[in-house]
Amino acid sequence: MHGRVKLKSTAQQEEERRKEREKKLKVYLATREACFAKRKQGALDEDALQLTQQLLSSNPDFATLWNYRREILLHQETVREEDEVQKLYEAELAFLESCLKVNPKSYGSWHHRGWVCSRLPRPDWVRELGLCDRCLLLDDRNFHCWDYRRMVVKASAVPVDQELQFTDRLIGSNFSNYSSWHYRSTLLPLLHPQSPEVATLCPHRPSNSPTHSHRVCEEQLLKEYELVRNAFFTDPNDQSAWFYYRWLLGRAEREEMISCVYVCREGEKVVVAFSRPVKAKAVGLMLVLDGQPQEVEWVSAPPAVQHSPVWICELPPGTISDINNEHNLTVHWTETHTHRECALYTGRTESWCRDSATDQELFRCELSVEKTSVLQSELQSCTQLLELEPQNKWCLLTIILLMRALDPLGYEKETLAHFQTLKEVDLMRSCYYSDLCSKFMIENTILKMEYAEVRVFSLSHKNLSILCHLDQLLLVTHINLCSNQLIRIPPEFSMLQCLEVLEADDNVIESLEGLNNHLKLEAVSLRNNNIRLMSLLKPLASCPKLTRLDLRGNPVIQNENVQSELSELLLLVKNLVL
Amino acid sequence: GTQVKDVVIKPDAPNTLLLDKHADYIAAYGSKKDDYEYTLSEYLRMSGIYWGLTVMDLMDQLHRMNRDEILEFIRSCQHECGGISASVGHDPHLLYTLSAVQILSLYDNLGSINVDKVVEYVKGLQQDDGSFAGDKWGEIDTRFSFCAVATLALLGRLESVNLEKAVEFVLSCMNFDGGFGCRPGSESHAGQIYCCTGFLSVTGQLHRVNADLLGWWLCERQLPSGGLNGRPEKLPDVCYSWWVLASLKIIGRIHWIDKAKLRTFILACQDEETGGFADRPGDMVDPFHTLFGVAGLSLLGDEQIKPVNPVFCMPEDVLQRIGLHPEGFLTSENMLEMSR
């Protein structure tokens, strides 16, 4: 029950209404009984159509009565001539139109209308389109009507470009129409698909291709920016156009492939990272060592999740432990028929083979000259708009996204400043902006690290509220997370399979579940965090090499017997600072 | 510029949770059987009972409802085909089949219907493209995909249908904004997003969601009043607040909205005289919005209410008893809560 305002009324009004309702109830119950009784008798006549009509015109959600009508109509089809059937169904459409006038949002009425059209000997799709137009004129967001319209368009094979013009018209008369922008997003990829050559060259080719990853060819894309720009310059606070614009700026899903293979003599482990979360079963993920297929068990990081980008296996003891032996590994991912090789040379304790984030165009695509210049001018327009509307959050966020598409490192300072403004002007969503900003800062740091080719990763003093892209940090040995706003070391942290030193001082960390089973972890510094309970330190007990731990400035150290309890829990930690 | 559609919360609007009044309201609701409005809603009676019972259980008041009468009613609504109808004399439908199975799960009494036949019914409604029809008349909707897998999961029979195809269909309803609609090409809508993220959680496929993009669209549903709407440019509503909030919880991004402001909005939708929640402050209350008001407050962490499961909209303790743990996003607060 929606939108029924509660009214104050006098006792007399109340009494009158009660009487009226009682009367209505009597009529209703009698009609309902009559309908049910007729159906029980198997009556499939016009009389029953009349009775159900009485109830449905005021209560179109009474689904069973629509079912009964369909039974009657199907029966009548068998006993009437085609012209008579046509007339019967046209009368049904007229009745439905009156129902839709009263209640344009009834699932039952719309579905029944579609059903009737599918039974009509001679359906009139032009009339149906006309009905949709009239209905959308009254409410241009009625999604029942939109869906019905899409059905009519499909059934009568209206060309896609004609439908695109239809959205042009609607958007032209009212920019603020989310439904039209949505419809456009489904039509454009059909009419102007990304050319197959580009799709093959670009590593972001959509695999499984659900509709959402359908992209639009660049030429059309550049035209589309202009249309949206007109929309948000006309009404800078209308979210529809901004949502659409973000979609235009977005990219297709990444192809599923092996992005890294890492092998290590200690523990005789192989780690495989994928570009997307996958479910690795022994059949799908095959490991060949020196030409011999190995029977191994793949475990996800973090463990016990169904889909993860990182999978680990242990080889039988003695397989690769001898440092004097050279080994060649091949990992096959049969789901997408890809494989990756990695050689472990004599005298080396570990080895890897991987695509960098840059190789994978993970955080930004190489832009064509044409696209770069268009995005530059888009950025200029948005900057102009921001001068007129300095508090406009949509404009601020779009500027950030344009800057990231153009040059994420070059615009880092401006991006941070815009995020700061965003958090102030849109306080309700400040956590969203913090998380998004964290993500971008981590991406930038990964890009910078790649230029330096180091395994020491510093994310300190970046105001991070979350950690992400941890699958990209598979090879990192030292990580510095000090002076952020982190509240937890998330489970995905177990993807850092090479980690030896973790510094995470001056955060608000409450939980450490991501520190389970870090086999190489030697030192952890967690000064000035928010760890309250001894039990929350349990993950550390599963790290066999952990010898140094700093817990100063955490509530947990105020517990009595903390020293003895801790040394009981963490037997191996020799250097404990409290 | 565009006027933001929203409501104003009056200073004298309720700002504390009136649990006793709500329990009284629901307990009395089923006794007005000769009421005109009550009779008009007969076509959804089974869901109505589920709303009432679930909110009572969340308030730990389930014992006040007439268990035996309800169980007998459900038995009388199962049809020869295995499906369950909203009420006696009505036709079976997936919507009411799920509601009935949810009620029986609350009462730990699944044995009182023919479970095998329910499974057969659900199975029979799956189409070649993986979608589900709501009943034999063929209406297709992602809501029914959710009803199908939720029903089967509660019965422990998820593998009875073609899950791969079912997932494929739901994913084909994903849109440019990361949301989902009724059918391929349909506009995103918070109710539908709840059904689809719930579906993907039950089937263990949440990684297919673009959680950052969808989460942004969802948190943009919050309006200055604190309430959430179901689509851009619409008014806030208690039930949409639930669909959005539960979806955010499922994809691990519930912290992206302002919880305190949403709580204020939901509390303002209470009726101090009659008990119950309305869609918006000052409107008429009903059991539907009463459930989603209370369940929303539970997701927001109100400790007077039992924890609610965001996928099934049932008390967590019931799902634990059944042994159901729908997938959640690892980065969600779930793990933190579990470790506490």
Ligand SMILES: [Zn+2]
């Ligand atoms: Zn509502």
